Amino acid sequence: MNNSALSRHGLERRHAQLQELQRYLQTQESEFHELHSQLTAFVDRYAATLGSAYLELDALESQLHTATQYLADALRRNGIDARTPRAPQATALPSIPKLPAAAPLPAEPTNGCIDLPPPSLKTLYRRAAMRLHPDFASNEHERQRREQAMMLVNEAYAAERRGQLEALLLANGEDPVKVTGGNADALRNWLSRCESSVQGRLRVVQAHLIALQAHPMHQLWQAIRRAETIGLDPFSVMIQRLQSQISERRQELYIGQRLQPEPGLAEDFLRRRIERMGASIGSI
Template sequence: MTNTVIARLGLERRRSQLGELQRYLRVQEQGFVDLRGQVQAFCDRYVQALGAAYLELDALESQLHCATSGLAEALRRNGIAARSPLAPQATAMPVLPQLPGSTPLPPEPAGTWTEIAAPSLKTLYRRAAMRLHPDFATDDQDRRVREQGMMQVNEAYAAQNRAQLEVLLLAAGEDPVRVNGGNVDALRTWLGRCEQIVQGRLRVVQAHSVALSAHPMHQLWQAIHKAEAKGLDPLAVMFNRLSTQIAERRQELYIGQRLRPESDLAVAFVLRRIERMGAATTTTS
């Protein structure tokens, strides 16, 4: 009886610790959600301020690539060694880490702390037969699964292997209390499973929190927040720089679309483009 009381107290402590761990997990999850909401609000503001400019710049870069590639091809046909520039990469819009769905905890065993005698081996066998017998199959596939399971049950019973019968019954969905007897073992099994789930979820949340803190948009948000606190307007500065780049690309595109392949200016134009973008291939005639 003393051992039973000690076991109960130990499990009560574990259940209390599980509750504390769940509360800590909720705090961590909420912290991630709050921080992600703040960074997402900045991302929305960032896209609203600069998104259209980035799209226009990307479109100009794509047109420039087509014009430059056409010039390079024409130069090669005229016997002039020319390399093709790398294709420009479209500006990626910010995407923040998102927590995956959580695994729900299994229900707590019914009748907590109710002492139930462990069933006999014969009783376990009968319960296994009720759960796995092929006669209860719903279709051919289910029958094959049941036949395999029933074969394992018969082998375990013939070998008087109680542990194997218990495993088979639990895998078939039997209540741990009806398998192990007494709720002490059932509650211990339940607590262990819950602890694994909560600790695993906590590791996932912490990993996503680290990824969010290291995300470029989080770092940019912090930098811009500090600058704005000093009365600066960094987003306006970034927009002006993009506008300058757009004007330069428009002028470059205007020239590139009008150059003749036999012109020395065409070679210089391709070389400047390659210098900025890098070269994809080297072709000689």
Template sequence: MASMAITRHELTRRREQLQDLQRYLAVLEADHDGARAKLLGFRQRYLEALGPLMRELDELEAQLHQATALLSDALKRQGVDAPLPATPAAKPWPDIAALPSATPLPPEPVGPTMDLPPPSLKTLYRRAAMRFHPDLAPHGPEREVCEQRMMIVNDAYASADRHKLESMLLAAGEAPEKVIGGPADAVRAWLGLCEHLVQGRIRVVQAQTALLHSLQMHQLRIAIERAEAGGMRPLDIMAARLRAQISERRQELYIGERVGGDVSLAADFLRKRYQRVTGR
């Protein structure tokens, strides 16, 4: 089946579309990386301000669970069924992954074949004039050489001698595809593959950014930074609440370790703790 030649205009348009996609992708990647950097910075600040207090509270909760489990076992041996809340589950920090590496785009195919329509004779002439016109050369021997070459260019154009113009341009360093055509099917396939890869990467970056914005930590960062912009100090308020909870758990642990000898007090203690932990 004969190949459908891609015109030079179409080739330029497709390349510009690909470049637009790549620029859009670069913006999306920069937005993602900026949001991720902000979130990592916020997490570090959050842990520095509250991490030690949170660890202390978790340790107290673990001790409380152990104390209440012992109380519950002791009451069961005495025929009293006391509710026992489940072991508090640890809440790991969510991963804030970086973007996966992008698949590199393949190199553009090159080669002097006739699949890509060659430029018109007039286009060749104009390109040769840009190369050899004496008015574009400095004075001296180089200008004289250009004058001689321009005479040959004019004669070749007047006689429609494409081969002469092509030979002169190729010898002067012009790319073969700009002079005698290029691999149309290969170029078309390359453009299609590049567009597919870039569009796939765009979907990956958009999905990763949406996942980043869905994290509870992201919402917390937004809320805290808005409060701070309004003159509040939410991290200090949260630290004060954690200290209050630590004080309450210490008191609760103190009581729990000392009510074991009184069945009524022990059962009441377990009931209240169950209500606090479960909200029921």
């Protein structure tokens, strides 16, 4: 078997491997999109079930901050060293990471694998002369350009600088296959670029899939699914917990708006507020 046949067989094998890698990439992307769709649906359900309660709790926390800020300012005006509790953070819906768009693969060289030996130096010279000879010029400006080009062609041929002849031919529109021979090298280069691109994309997809599986909302979703499977209603428990917090904040707000800026109760109220805000978590 000649080297050309070996080259063709190797290229065909690599092409098949590239297609197999692309199919695996597609399954990984499909897995990500399916999980992303399911997780997004759960987040929508979460927001629809608990969103209004979180909004009410956020509004009460904001009013409480205003009341405690006013109380701290009044205490300081009375000569009492009073700290102001930190501002509450509004509850925000979690962000589910999306998969970035993939870059297109480079275009495949046309005509498949062409078995053609490189032309001789004399053949390259003749082709350059046919393309660049001044007698084929259509006007004086073109004739001068061709004369300059033919000087370079003659110099390259005389010095047996094949690379320079090839570059001149390619720059003037000659078919690359007719200049350098078969396109096996071009195909190998294309395959290498495609393999690198697909492997890079696969790493991106797998990293995003792992991040999605480790997302706090994914873990919560799985926990709620397990609880609902055995007949529990975790969302009801969560709503009751939020309603309990809302009742506590209403009572706290009622007291905070009516306290007088005097030592004792007002200072204790501020201290407890500062402690609670330091331990609170301001996200869903």
